[in-house]
Amino acid sequence: MFLVDYNTSIESMGYAFSKLEMDSALLDGSSSNHDVASSSHLNRQLNSLDHDIAQLTKLRSRPHDNLRRVLPGKRVFPVSTVKMLAGREANLSGRGKFSSGDCCHVLSKYLPVNGPWVVDQMSTRAYVSQFSVDGSLFVAAFQGSQIRIYDVERGMKVQKNILARSLRWTITETSLSPDQKHLVYASMSPIVHIVNVGSATKESLANITEIHEGLDFSSPEEGGYSFGIFSLKFSTDGREVVAGSSNEDIYVYDLEAKKVSLRISAHTSDVNTVCFADESGHLIYSGSDDNFCKVWDRRCFRAKGKPAGVLMGHLEGITFIDTRRDGRYLISNGKDQSIKLWDIRKMSSNANCYRGYRNYEWDYRWMDHPPQARDLKHPYDQSIATYKGHSVLRTLIRCYFSPEYSTGQKYIYTGSHDSCIYIYDLVSGAQVAKLQHHKSTVRDCSWHPTYPMLVSSSWDGDVVKWEFPGNGESPPPANKKILGRRQFY
Secondary structure, three states: OOEEEOOOOHHHHHHHHHHHHOOHHHHOOOOOOOOOOOHHHOOHHHOOOOOHHHHHHHHHOOOOHHHHEEEOOEEOOOOOHHHHHHHHHOOOOOOOOOOHHHHHHHHOOOOOOEEEEEEEEOOOOEEEEEEOOOOOEEEEEEOOOEEEEEEHHHOOEEEEEEEOOOOOOOOOEEEEOOOOOEEEEEOOOOEEEEEEOOOOOOEEEEOOOEOOEEEEOOOOOOOOOOOOEEEEEEOOOOOEEEEEEOOOEEEEEEOOOOEEEEEEEOOOOOEEEEEEOOOOOOEEEEEEOOOOEEEEEHHHOOOOOOOOEEEOOOOOOEEEEEEOOOOOEEEEEEOOOEEEEEEHHHOEOHHHOOOOOOOOOOOOOOOOOOHHHOOOOOOOOOOOEEEEOOOOOOOOOOEEEOOHHHHOOOEEEEOOOOOEEEEEEOOOOOEEEEEEOOOOOOOEEEEOOOOOEEEEEOOOOEEEEEEOOOOOOOOOOOOOOOOOEEEOO
16 A cells, blocks of 8 residues: 655656656556566456446456546546646546445556566475455465465564475465464375464464364265365355365365355366355356366256366466356466466357367477467367466466556466566556576465555565565554554545
8 A cells, every 4th residue: 555754745756756757657556677568468358348347347457437537528548647637636527535336447557567576485395375355365385285375464473383284295385364363284194284373373383273174075985095185275254175186076165164165166177276156155167177167056056077068278287267256257378388368258068079189299387388389279169368477388278357456457367388477457468577596486466455466476486575565564464553643635
C-alpha cells in the first residue's frame, strides 16, 4: 500500500510521479532489464471487447469516467496518478474517495519487479511458495522434508519450521486453511498430513514435538503407497479438502467426518491439479496429463466419472489450474508451453472430446520441447486466449491470476523452466515483465494479495521477494493506523 507524509506538498509529489511516468516502461511497472513483447506477439483474441472477461477486467481496473476527462467530451486512458489525485481532491467522481477500480488503476501500474531480496536459501529444491489469503503469512515447501512458514509483517521471519512426516520424494503440495490455523501437506503417498500452524511450537518435528495427523485418502482395498497426491486445496469454509492424485482420481475429504466423502474416476492419466471454482464449493476444476481440463458439479453428480463438461485445447498434459473465483473463468498451464484462458460456458460434453495425436516422441521430464511442436494447434481449441513465452519443463510449473484488490486480475503470472518469472497482460496477451534472478527452474511464485510484492522460489533453493518501489522493507501491517501519514485511498 502506498503511503505519503502529510507534510509532502502536492507539487513535490507531482514531480516525483511525473518523473516516474516519463519512462513508459516504468509506467507499465517494468524496467529496462525486463523484456516486453513486441506488438506482433500480442494476443488479439481479447483486444476487442467482444468477450465478457475483457470487459470485466477493464471495468475492475479502470478509473471513474470523470477522472479520465481532460476536455469536455474527451477522455483518456490510462490516466496518470497525478491527474487522478488532483481529480480526487476536486471530488470529480462525486464520491470523495477512490473506488476499487480507481485504486486498481493506480496500483496495477507498479508491478513488483524490483529487487530481488533474498528471503531464504535452502540446500534442496523449492516446490511450493504461497501467501495466505490475507497476505500475513507465506509458506514455502522443499524437497528436503522442510516446510517453512514466514511472518510477512515481521520482515519474513520464520514463524514455524515444519519437518514433514513420511515424505516420499518431495512435498508436492501444501494448503493453508482459510483461518490460517492449519496446514495440510502432501507427497507421493495417499496419506496427507495436517499440522496446527497456530500452535506456539516453532520447530514442528512430526510426532515428536508436534502431532502431524494423517488423513488417509485410500480405500480399504488399497494398501501401502499405491498412489501419490499432486494437488491439494482447502474449501473456502475450511471443512473440506479436494485432492488430485496419480491414480487418475479426484478426492474430497471431509475434515469433520475424517473420511473421504467423494471419489471421482476423473481422468485417464495423472490428475496434476484440482481446485474449487468459487466460494460455494459446488464446482471443482481438474487438469490432467490426458490434456483435458474438466468441470465437476457436485449438485448434479449423477454418474461416476461423468463431468459437467470438458475443456479441450491443450496438446500436452496440464500442470496447474487457477480459478478466477467467479465460477466461470480459469487458466491452465500446459506442457505444450502455453497458458490458456477458459470460459466454462464454452465447455463440451464428454462424448465430443477429441485427443490429437503427435508424430514425435517426447518426455517433458528430461527432453526439450521439440521444435516441430511449437506451431501446432488443436483443431477444436475451446480456450478464449493463449499466452506463450515461458517454458514448462521438468516439473508441474504453476500459473495464477494477479490479485483482485491491487490489479483487478488484469495480469497472469507464471514460473518457468528457464529460471524466470513471466507476467502477461490478460487482455492483450503482452508480456509486461520478465523477472530474472534464479539459477534453476521456478516451479512456484506468489503475488501478495494487497501489496506490490511477489515471492518466487526455485530449484536452486532460493526464496526471494520482488517489490515496488523496491526498498526491501516488508509491507505495513494491515488495518493499522500510522501516525503523521495518510493513505492514497
